[in-house]
Amino acid sequence: MKILVINAGSSSLKYQLLDMPEGKVLAKGLCERIGIDGKYKYEAKGEKLEGETPMATHSDAIRFLTSMLVDPAKGVISDMKEIDAVGHRVVSGGEKLYESVLVTAESKKAIEECIPLAPLHNPANLTGISACEEVMPGVPQVAVFDTAFHAKMPKKAYIYALPYEYYEKYGVRRYGFHGTSHRFVSEQCAKAMGKDIKDLRIITCHLGNGSSIAAVDHGVSVDTSMGFTPLEGLPMGTRCGNIDPAIVETIAVKENLTVSQVLNILNKKSGVLGVSGVSSDFRDIAAAAKEGNERAALANDMFVYAVKKFIGAYAAAMGGVDAIVFTAGVGENDKTFRLKMTEGLEFMGVKVDPVKNDTRGKIAEITADGATVRTFVIPTNEELVIAMDTEAIAKAAK
Numbered sequence: 001m002k003i004l005v006i007n008a009g010s011s012s013l014k015y016q017l018l019d020m021p022e023g024k025v026l027a028k029g030l031c032e033r034i035g036i037d038g039k040y041k042y043e044a045k046g047e048k049l050e051g052e053t054p055m056a057t058h059s060d061a062i063r064f065l066t067s068m069l070v071d072p073a074k075g076v077i078s079d080m081k082e083i084d085a086v087g088h089r090v091v092s093g094g095e096k097l098y099e100s101v102l103v104t105a106e107s108k109k110a111i112e113e114c115i116p117l118a119p120l121h122n123p124a125n126l127t128g129i130s131a132c133e134e135v136m137p138g139v140p141q142v143a144v145f146d147t148a149f150h151a152k153m154p155k156k157a158y159i160y161a162l163p164y165e166y167y168e169k170y171g172v173r174r175y176g177f178h179g180t181s182h183r184f185v186s187e188q189c190a191k192a193m194g195k196d197i198k199d200l201r202i203i204t205c206h207l208g209n210g211s212s213i214a215a216v217d218h219g220v221s222v223d224t225s226m227g228f229t230p231l232e233g234l235p236m237g238t239r240c241g242n243i244d245p246a247i248v249e250t251i252a253v254k255e256n257l258t259v260s261q262v263l264n265i266l267n268k269k270s271g272v273l274g275v276s277g278v279s280s281d282f283r284d285i286a287a288a289a290k291e292g293n294e295r296a297a298l299a300n301d302m303f304v305y306a307v308k309k310f311i312g313a314y315a316a317a318m319g320g321v322d323a324i325v326f327t328a329g330v331g332e333n334d335k336t337f338r339l340k341m342t343e344g345l346e347f348m349g350v351k352v353d354p355v356k357n358d359t360r361g362k363i364a365e366i367t368a369d370g371a372t373v374r375t376f377v378i379p380t381n382e383e384l385v386i387a388m389d390t391e392a393i394a395k396a397a398k
């Protein structure tokens with residue numbers, strides 16, 4: 001079964017065509033600057049192409065990418081009819097959409113109702129769905145939610161200590177994000193350990209430009225660091241993570257800004273970028289710290305410290321931990337961060353072997369001899385999870 005996976009943003013659209021159940025990536029690419037001018041990247045059969053082509057709408061982008069997929073020279077399929085189903089990444093499924101669903105008029109309405117919870121993302125995701133409906137009528141489409149894996153968190157973990165009516169009236173609660181990634185790497189971790197995930201307590205650390213940690217207790221995400229929006233939790237590339245909410249008023253008053261303007265700063269100008277003043281990219285910050293930039297070193301230390309605190313907290317939440325997983329850009333690639341984030345955790349049975357830790361971008365166990373908690377590097381693959389769910393739901397719908 002060939003599944004097209006779509007991740008639609010407001011002016012961009014990432015895609016992969018996967019051959020299932022093997023999960024082989026036949027082609028992948030990116031359409032950018034949709035509605036502005038139009039740029040593309042396309043990769044298939046070991047060849048990479050990029051260029052410009054007008055893309056006024058997401059439908060134009062879908063038409064363009066499918067024309068590439070069926071192109072006699074550059075393509076990987078001979079007819080659009082070979083695309084059996086389309087899987088969409090949708091950021092928020094709110095409280096009602098707690099697992100992947102077939103796109104129907106009803107489920108689209110439910111996704112629309114979640115727009116207040118993800119005002120930047122859900123409208124773009126819906127645009128991607130509509131564009132596929134227009135260009136590929138009759139092809140089953142499936143929505144896979146970033147929030148779904150966290151939907152079984154206990155209420156004590158998702159409720160905020162605010163007037164309860166805000167939860168009831170506005171859905172103000174922790175939802176968590178990166179769920180597809182936490183689900184995938186925790187399942188892979190159990191596989192690598194040769195155990196049933198239902199017998200394991202795993203802490204999954206998704207550390208990239210956006211970062212979150214999840215406590216996966218016997219296969220269920222029981223807590224996670226991101227909250228009502230992806231701003232909460234760890235300090236990130238440009239996001240502040242946890243701060244005292246009273247800071248918002250202080251900045252607004254002192255800098256003469258509106259709440260929205262302050263939130264923009266907390267989302268886009270904070271995190272390791274804000275502290276270091278160098279960059280939001282952890283590689284740039286590491287390079288600056290190496291050259292003696294103290295604020296860059298501080299940004300690194302702050303990030304490492306925050307990750308350690310969540311690891312400790314989630315071990316406590318689950319009454320222990322059997323495995324820790326590092327994934328995403330930083331988690332998969334940066335051995336120095338992994339070592340620092342686990343240093344001093346020997347008291348709880350965590351110790352990483354520096355030699356085994358000298359790895360990147362592939363599944364590896366990095367546990368030191370004698371450690372009782374096993375530590376892994378596991379590359380995430382959200383597209384594969386979307387394709388797996390899409391395949392299962394599309395087959396069932398036939």
Ligand code: AMP
Binds near residue numbers: 330
């Ligand atoms: P992601 O959002 O998962 O794509 O991760 C992006 C972050 O991962 C950026 O801050 C990068 O600096 C970081 N990253 C990517 N590759 C590497 C690498 N080889 N070494 C260290 N950090 C990396």
